[in-house]
Amino acid sequence: xxxxxxxxxxxxxxADVSVATVSRYLNGTLDLPEGTRGRVDKAVTDLDYxxxxxxxxxxxxxxxxxALVLPDIANPFFSRLAAAIEFSAEAMGKMVSLHATMxxxxxxxxxxxxxxxxxxxxxxxVTNHTPTQDVIERVxxxxxxxxxxxxxxxxxxxxxLCDNRRGGVIAGQHLWRMGHRNVAYIGGRSxxxxxxxxxxxxxxxxxxxxxxCIYADAYAKASxxxxxxxxxxxxxxxxxxxxxxDELCIGILEVFRDKGVRVPQDVSIISFDDVRSLHxxxxxxTAITQPVDQLGHRAIELLLSDGWNEPGFLQKxxxxxxHLTERESVSDIGQ
Amino acid sequence: xxxxxxxxxxxxxxADVSVATVSRYLNGTLDLPEGTRGRVDKAVTDLDYxxxxxxxxxxxxxxxxxALVLPDIANPFFSRLAAAIEFSAEAMGKMVSLHATMxxxxxxxxxxxxxxxxxxxxxxxVTNHTPTQDVIERVxxxxxxxxxxxxxxxxxxxxxLCDNRRGGVIAGQHLWRMGHRNVAYIGGRSxxxxxxxxxxxxxxxxxxxxxxCIYADAYAKASxxxxxxxxxxxxxxxxxxxxxxDELCIGILEVFRDKGVRVPQDVSIISFDDVRSLHxxxxxxTAITQPVDQLGHRAIELLLSDGWNEPGFLQKxxxxxxHLTERESVSDIGQ
Numbered sequence: 001x002x003x004x005x006x007x008x009x010x011x012x013x014x015a016d017v018s019v020a021t022v023s024r025y026l027n028g029t030l031d032l033p034e035g036t037r038g039r040v041d042k043a044v045t046d047l048d049y050x051x052x053x054x055x056x057x058x059x060x061x062x063x064x065x066x067a068l069v070l071p072d073i074a075n076p077f078f079s080r081l082a083a084a085i086e087f088s089a090e091a092m093g094k095m096v097s098l099h100a101t102m103x104x105x106x107x108x109x110x111x112x113x114x115x116x117x118x119x120x121x122x123x124x125x126v127t128n129h130t131p132t133q134d135v136i137e138r139v140x141x142x143x144x145x146x147x148x149x150x151x152x153x154x155x156x157x158x159x160x161l162c163d164n165r166r167g168g169v170i171a172g173q174h175l176w177r178m179g180h181r182n183v184a185y186i187g188g189r190s191x192x193x194x195x196x197x198x199x200x201x202x203x204x205x206x207x208x209x210x211x212x213c214i215y216a217d218a219y220a221k222a223s224x225x226x227x228x229x230x231x232x233x234x235x236x237x238x239x240x241x242x243x244x245x246d247e248l249c250i251g252i253l254e255v256f257r258d259k260g261v262r263v264p265q266d267v268s269i270i271s272f273d274d275v276r277s278l279h280x281x282x283x284x285x286t287a288i289t290q291p292v293d294q295l296g297h298r299a300i301e302l303l304l305s306d307g308w309n310e311p312g313f314l315q316k317x318x319x320x321x322x323h324l325t326e327r328e329s330v331s332d333i334g335q
Numbered sequence: 336x337x338x339x340x341x342x343x344x345x346x347x348x349x350a351d352v353s354v355a356t357v358s359r360y361l362n363g364t365l366d367l368p369e370g371t372r373g374r375v376d377k378a379v380t381d382l383d384y385x386x387x388x389x390x391x392x393x394x395x396x397x398x399x400x401x402a403l404v405l406p407d408i409a410n411p412f413f414s415r416l417a418a419a420i421e422f423s424a425e426a427m428g429k430m431v432s433l434h435a436t437m438x439x440x441x442x443x444x445x446x447x448x449x450x451x452x453x454x455x456x457x458x459x460x461v462t463n464h465t466p467t468q469d470v471i472e473r474v475x476x477x478x479x480x481x482x483x484x485x486x487x488x489x490x491x492x493x494x495x496l497c498d499n500r501r502g503g504v505i506a507g508q509h510l511w512r513m514g515h516r517n518v519a520y521i522g523g524r525s526x527x528x529x530x531x532x533x534x535x536x537x538x539x540x541x542x543x544x545x546x547x548c549i550y551a552d553a554y555a556k557a558s559x560x561x562x563x564x565x566x567x568x569x570x571x572x573x574x575x576x577x578x579x580x581d582e583l584c585i586g587i588l589e590v591f592r593d594k595g596v597r598v599p600q601d602v603s604i605i606s607f608d609d610v611r612s613l614h615x616x617x618x619x620x621t622a623i624t625q626p627v628d629q630l631g632h633r634a635i636e637l638l639l640s641d642g643w644n645e646p647g648f649l650q651k652x653x654x655x656x657x658h659l660t661e662r663e664s665v666s667d668i669g670q
Binding site for chain 1: 341342343345398400407408409410411413414415417418421422425430431432433434435437442445446449452453454478585588589592611612614615616617618619
């Protein structure tokens with residue numbers, strides 16, 4: 001069986017020329033002396049090398065692809081967001097290259113640099129920490145970039161967020177309505193805009209009562225477990241928890257189960273995101289539902305819109321609505 | 336505020352030369368006449384264009400990146416696999432570009448072509464259907480490619496699967512032990528190796544009793560819902576279900592809940608994957624647990640191993656062990 005697993009490098013080595021020479025010769029941007037041309041042609045034939053039909057497009061600076069850079073692909077909120085972005089990008093004829101950063105600056109830099117190198121048509125950037133200045137500058141350098149889900153201060157590109165503040169308000173109102181007056185807020189990182197906005201909202205919904213605040217390192221299950229232990233050890237009569245993500249909520253539920261803390265009899269809980277089949281949990285978990293699919297759809301609309309030269313476009317911040325999905329994890333303690 | 340969002344194309348346009356010329360001039364592979372050079376230099380300065388520090392690496396045919404092509408990033412099995420691959424690739428100094436195909440041949444082709452264009456160092460290919468010959472040829476053309484999770488017949492690269500047959504055996508043995516003699520198998524697509532291997536195993540574990548087989552179009556929640564309705568309408572005394580994935584299982588559980596079918600009192604159920612916080616479900620779901628993190632880790636080990644020139648390496652198939660995680664969704668009907 002003839003195998004055709006040879007790279008441009010193999011062709012270059014066999015023809016004894018540089019990879020750049022082969023590449024430029026094959027894409028028609030370089031003429032070669034007859035002898036060299038003969039060697040390259042022969043190497044291509046001998047190795048059964050197939051130049052990529054799209055290589056020319058690369059040299060023209062268009063890839064028909066979009067880069068999506070996000071913190072954690074194992075988190076179902078981000079994986080569903082990624083799927084929604086894929087789906088909408090596909091409808092616009094674009095492939096998506098996804099890069100997960102583990103929420104670290106060095107990987108954000110590397111992912112963005114890789115995207116530049118691959119000449120993507122645009123960048124969707126999602127982070128869950130406060131990026132360093134050089135990451136922000138790299139984002140700003142893209143002809144088209146959109147920041148999704150979490151605010152990045154200093155970036156000069158459009159933002160697309162969910163209405164975090166409103167999410168806090170409706171969570172607080174629901175807890176208030178169910179009689180809770182002493183609640184804890186298990187937020188994401190304290191430097192995040194989403195964490196602050198939800199807290200502001202929670203305060204408003206609870207008519208100004210200050211919740212006990214515990215902040216997570218990451219929107220992750222392991223953080224949820226740690227914070228649940230902290231919550232239990234420091235608990236001063238709080239009857240309910242507002243958790244900053246489904247992942248945090250799952251970590252909390254695991255610890256509560258281990259410790260025999262019953263939901264909602266001992267502690268009521270509201271999650272944020274609602275991407276985790278919470279309706280099948282024991283008990284089914286009440287949550288603030290994020291418009292994940294709409295976020296993905298709108299991100300692509302913004303990225304590929306005709307508005308990039310309009311005044312104010314780069315300063316735009318859009319906030320999509322969230323809603324309360326009431327299930328069985330908040331008990332009515334009727335005050 | 337100075338903005339630096341200009342592309343190579345902008346520089347080329349301003350200097351009135353081709354993008355290829357600017358690119359080759361900036362990466363040092365092309366000398367220009369003084370006048371042209373002056374125009375390009377001026378355009379770079381005027382536009383505050385920053386050539387990518389890694390651009391040279393591209394021209395040398397190495398990207399220090401790996402492409403991961405998989406069917407559905409919204410499926411937590413794949414998103415966790417992707418995270419495990421990211422994690423291991425990072426330890427080896429490689430970035431991962433992830434491409435989701437929606438399990439469609441045209442998108443598999445496009446994703447693989449994009450990966451070639453981006454000169455990745457290797458490909459991890461995951462599919463959940465039988466790919467067409469041209470997709471298989473494209474996979475074979477990579478210097479390094481590994482097929483993970485699902486067999487692809489005709490591909491001439493190493494495979495890394497979980498032990499699907501063994502998963503079927505231990506599911507069947509557990510059902511048998513709990514007294515079940517009439518069971519249904521809700522598999523993935525009937526053309527998949529994993530579907531057939533698990534069915535073989537299930538038969539063996541059930542001492543040769545043939546299960547009722549219902550096949551899904553996709554390992555997706557929507558398919559699970561459809562098949563649950565089919566199962567209920569055609570049910571001939573089956574007391575238990577073996578579901579081919581957590582996503583199918585969740586769809587089934589939703590329908591059972593809607594229809595008032597109780598698990599495990601009315602129907603027992605075993606899932607396959609165990610990536611979905613099944614321990615928090617009502618009831619907690621017994622499952623065959625896949626070694627997702629090990630699959631990801633081993634995929635990268637294989638891809639970057641020194642073994643690629645060894646005889647038999649391309650024909651290698653590795654199967655990682657699975658195990659039963661017993662919870663509360665199988666009732667003992669004691670026969």
